């Protein structure tokens with residue numbers, strides 16, 4: 001697997017913001033029209049697949065491999081299907097309750113089976129790190145969290161906020177390594193919070209150590225009685241639409257001299273990226289920030305270091321999730337998804353195939369993960 005070098009000469013075909021002057025440019029209008037056409041074709045394919053069109057996985061994957069490098073390199077602007085993908089929203093995150101319903105509060109027996117559920121590594125819905133020789137999903141997630149520990153510089157005794165903590169996997173693993181670290185987890189998903197509350201009663205779990213505090217709530221409204229030494233947020237900022245407000249909020253929660261670590265899916269093109277299919281069926285209001293977006297918002301926090309992690313790591317993670325989903329059909333098909341299971345299965349497979357394959361295109365050099373170490377300005 002290749003280590004990603006910084007990309008040079010990134011193409012710039014559309015402006016990053018949509019102010020009046022830019023909107024009136026012919027090039028901008030043409031790009032927006034092309035984005036609408038591409039999105040309409042993408043939705044037509046996705047919905048035909050969901051409704052039963054038989055397309056072998058390999059054909060779908062080959063077409064993604066053929067088209068994405070061209071779009072990343074020569075027409076990145078068309079990868080923003082809606083104008084809102086290019087702009088900041090009014091709140092930190094829009095439509096969070098809808099997101100919980102559509103995605104995070106889905107039957108946990110399915111998500112947990114797909115993501116993996118072990119003694120230390122609880123379901124973790126973000127990239128595993130494979131490039132250092134991990135042999136399976138569990139190990140790839142340990143490698144990923146070890147890297148976060150090093151890059152954030154976690155020290156024993158730190159009080160850390162996990163902003164969008166999933167099932168508590170990262171806190172549980174880090175608490176197992178540091179006997180005096182304390183964690184606070186914030187999550188809006190009721191089902192994921194129920195999972196953590198059970199672990200907080202389980203003597204085998206580090207979440208029951210008395211060093212973990214859980215807040216079930218919306219990151220838009222986050223408030224805590226004390227400030228934190230470190231804040232980490234992994235895989236959450238694809239749901240954040242306003243970086244300015246998000247960093248203002250995180251800065252207000254961080255003690256003086258503290259550090260913030262943001263880990264996101266990112267794309268090394270000039271503009272942000274999204275998909276009409278994932279917006280409608282998987283992650284309402286979701287977007288992938290371009291690699292420069294975080295350091296370009298440095299009013300309240302500034303980026304002191306950043307890293308690009310090659311997308312092939314997420315490719316391998318997502319393909320492993322897909323295999324685990326496919327191999328658990330006998331169990332997961334009986335759960336309640338609020339729709340016909342055959343339809344749900346096709347929708348979910350399309351999502352996994354799309355996600356997993358795009359990360360592998362262009363050798364993982366355009367669509368990967370970004371990590372940002374930030375401090376107060």
Ligand SMILES: C[S@@+](CC[C@H](N)C(=O)[O-])C[C@H]1O[C@@H](n2cnc3c(N)ncnc32)[C@H](O)[C@@H]1O
Pocket residue numbers: 093096099104123124125126163164165166167169186187188189192217218219220233234235236239
């Ligand atoms: C992709 S998951 C990542 C979870 C975890 N950080 C991990 O790496 O496994 C995104 C998490 O953000 C949470 N989340 C999304 N929007 C939120 C919001 N508005 N308020 C609080 N949590 C939110 C979701 O419930 C989910 O747990």
